[in-house]
Amino acid sequence: MNTEIKNLLRPHILTIKPYQSARQEFVNDGRSMILLDANENPFDSGVNRYPDPFQWDLKRAIARHKNVEPDQLFLSNGSDELIAQLIQLFCNPSKDAVLIAPPTFGMYAVAASIHDVAVKKVPLTRDFQLDVDGLLAATDAQTKLLFIPTPNNPTGQHFSKEKLRKLAENFIGILVVDEAYIEFSDEPSMIPWINEFPRLVVCQTFSKAQGMAGIRLGMAFAQPDLIACLNRIKFPYNINVLTQQSALAVLEDQQRISEEITTLLHEKERLKKALIDCSFVQKCYPSDANFFLIRVDDAQKRYQEFLKAGIVVRNTSKYLYCENTLRITVGTPKENQALLTLLKK
Template identity: 50%
Template sequence: MKSFALKDILRPHIANLAPYSSARDEYTGKVGVFLDANENPIGSVSDHCYNRYPDPYQAEIKARISPIKKIGTEQIFLGNGSDEPIDLLIRATCRPAIDRILIMPPTYGMYEVSASIHDVPVDKVPLTADYQIEVDKVLNAVVPETKIIWICTPNNPTGNCLESSVIEKIVRNFSGLVVVDEAYIDFANTSSWLDRLAEFPNLVVLQTFSKAWGLAGLRVGMCFASEELVRILNKIKPPYNISLPAQQALMSGLDSAERKDVMVEEILKEREKLRTMLSQLSFVLQIFPSDANFLLVRFSDASAVMSYLIEHTIIVRDRSKVFSCEGCLRISVGTTEENMELIEALKSFPLPI
């Protein structure tokens, strides 16, 4: 494996940054007379204590996540969705207009958007026709300025898992960060890369509460990394990046881990029923394999189908302009009733004469 040292890829001023110290950094207790943070002492919703700042490091939540994910709290970073750690990882490592990231389209769009916001060049090595990694091309595309390789598995928007042996080869042969985005991992019949985190110091794993946990409105993402990298992310994040209502609701959600498993099982059953019904439509050309809670579907006229569905207030995602997804719509798996409403509408889609 190539040698890796976090100090070698951090932007120098980030490594030496003195972070903002909030009131809750100086005193972490919950009991006392709090006259340190210029909060309103009365509050408008006092029974929820919303007049007080939340724990900036979400210690209770991490203590609850730790046994679920079988990873130490010091290796957990919580962000405002997964988009916040995506942004912070680029900000921490990439010098604008100098350093680079590498992505493999088609993939999640925020990697490129976040890089562009920071004026960081993006190199692209497309996936194969069956949406897998061409590992030799990826490694050959790496230059000294490449700081992060982004891998989404199960991939969005294609839905499939990427081959683990190929990902391992990249992790072993790249001296920067390899970020494996597992937003949809709960729907896949494969192991999480969390199981390998202790083995690879350059590995970062992203997960989320937005999909399988059914908590998208809370906007809480999980980033698992080395203790050293988590300390850096904590240095550069906004002081109170997860609101108190979100933390409280998330604690309640974590009490229902078994409900998450039930929801996943139900969604997977609905996904296969939806696949079967879509395959019976003459204007459906291809349904791609999915390890996620959605299907990528190629239509004979995706634009017409999209417009027709919008007229019927059924909203899917048009991916036909995404590289290698020409003619495709991405359809999230809904409830039984929602899926049937979609199918019934499509059965009435006016075919060209």
């Protein structure tokens, strides 16, 4: 076990005896076996058996797709579960803290609060860039995790690799880079960086570009030592059979996904032009994701007008530095046309 990781872990993690599921207790040599070990209903319905607790078929397929080894990968019930699991691993309740850079994705603070873990905040600069020196200055031995989404939500912008490298090199806890929107960005993923930085976790998800928010599948990429710690605390069957099957199917269908991404990026440009021309839009922030943050004259009024016309956008005004902003996701060409028609009115 890497000593840096060991020193950051909550002390009891390494003494936990993980649950042993029935199928882990024998080596399947490829024969077809009669399974009388797990108290399942034996009649085949496609889902009558427990899923593989370590999802090896799926992990091998993802590992090929992402160019990593299967033991550098952990799968979770959406990234949301992963965020909570990282907090469970590293943060002692009512003692440790996580660090975030608002405006940022809301679940980091929610998950920390659920676990009675303090949330330290070092805001982005007014132009929504990272204050790297501020983040490092706010860090102490209790600051176990730093969550940085890039591209960021709700702003849509990516953070520069130069700044992220400075964080990876100098942050003394675990740097969690959340790449939920990476497939929409021109920026390369930071997954290859895990080989260089033992305290780096890169998260991705099947919920955005992969079009599978409903199956709940998140991914963590890190060195095998850290992945092994996540495996110690996960619930035995956290990724269900249907999710594993659907994810394998979409990995075989990446041509369709890349066509969808191309369409969405094209639509994004179309929407951007219309939003910039719109009289009530004061600013349309640059976006590397599949959504825009726009500043408007009166967010609540415009939100209600969209709603009345049957279009639901997100009023992001409550986020730091986001007064009078709306976040608009790029839809299908038909949905975007409805939005453009409304904007023209």
